[in-house]
Amino acid sequence: MAKTLIDELRWRGLLFDQTEGAEAHLAEEKVTAYIGFDPTSDSLHVGSLLPIMALVHLQRYGHTPIGLVGGATGMIGDPSGKSKERNLLDEATLRKNVAGIRSLLAKFLDFNASANPAKLVNNYDWFGPLSFISVLRDIGKHFPMSTMLNKESVKRRVSAGGISYTEFSYMILQAYDFLHLFREEGCTLQMGGSDQWGNITAGSELVRRAADGKVHGVVMPLVTNSSGEKFGKTVDGAVWLSAEKTSPYKFYQFWLNQSDDNALQYIKFFTLITEEEYQALKAKHLAEPHLREAQKYLAGDVTARVHGCEALARVEKSTAALFGGDITELSAQEIEEVFQEAPSGQLSQAEAQEAGLLDAMVTVGMTKSKGEARRLIQGGGVSVNGQKQDNPQVRLNELNAIDDRLFVLRKGSKKYFLLRLV
């Protein structure tokens, strides 16, 4: 028997739960399926990579993937997993966010495939013209109050201080998405994170009642790291998928720094590795963990898919220079790119003549005071352009600036600061 999408998800650990009959349905025919994306920001972060990959797998198995951006639902706010009422986004912001997500999804999915081209829809398109009266008459009728009140997300919120009518109605909107796509696109499957289970079953319930149709749901586990923390957050904030918000270098580093367990898990989640290749890689990694084959594979694969091969080559060069290599091999321009998000400061050429290293450290914000800067140097925690500094008295003009205009100050092993001379 040929491998099915469900089999694929299963070995990857991406199958959390499915409605009855979903597996048979996917095995028997090519289906149209959708996943919703929340447009609360103009970019998606790595947490959204999982549903994106689910769409990719769908398409690879010959099914037709639909990405749904929640232009309308985003204006309401999903109460699932939230403990507080959400702030509502205004229309202009949402429009911008929807456009950003659209361009991002385009990197992963084939919109020109002859048999099963991917599609993108925005539920604002069908909710916009819908009148309140017709919602109450045609949709609301199919929602028994008892069912809605029994939803886990609602119960939790009611006991934890309340939920507004607006957010309470969210599940109706989301369920209607499914009904609409079932009618217009013949869509018979919705996927999502396991936190979407309630919304998905509400949708299939509505399709059954309102259109007498049988539709299915498949949910994936929520990604956490091995200690159960939320995935995709670093000390500097979320890791985004757009180069403007998270530089390719930092993106690459995020994946490269995953622990062994997580790296192996994430390879199954976020790359298209085959099961055979995976087993081979895993065996190799376990035999020689210090080589970190798993992390390198993961970082390389995901970075290439999100930012392109060219960007990957650049960040690999920078990584090699920064860790083990010589930072002075990089041009000032390359350094600027690597340290796009690094804190920085600037001094005029004249000021730099006068300034010492201590002043420079305070200028770029590495330390709050010269006293602290002095202690850090004495503790051996400071290097400039890759050279460890042990003399707090050193003047800047005794050190060589890269291309006469840039100093890379490093605190500890990974915190970088840029000092520009202007």
Added chain:
RNA sequence: GGAGGGAUGGCCGAGUGGUUAAAGGCGACGGGCUGUAAACCCGUUCUCUUUUGAGUACACAGGUUCAAAUCCUGUUCCCUCCA
């Protein structure tokens, strides 16, 4: 309403008149080891400073004293027991 206990640095927690900027632990930061890891080991951790030095600090406000986190008075907050 009655009786008692307490408030110390990011957190926990010692300290009851004089080398106490305040033990110890946690956290954070730096170093070593290493795989840009985990574990472990070492160092730093009130503020400013040209390492000497100065200024603030033990709930808040006053007071006693040459000298107070430590004693006294008042205020605020917290806890326990009794009603």
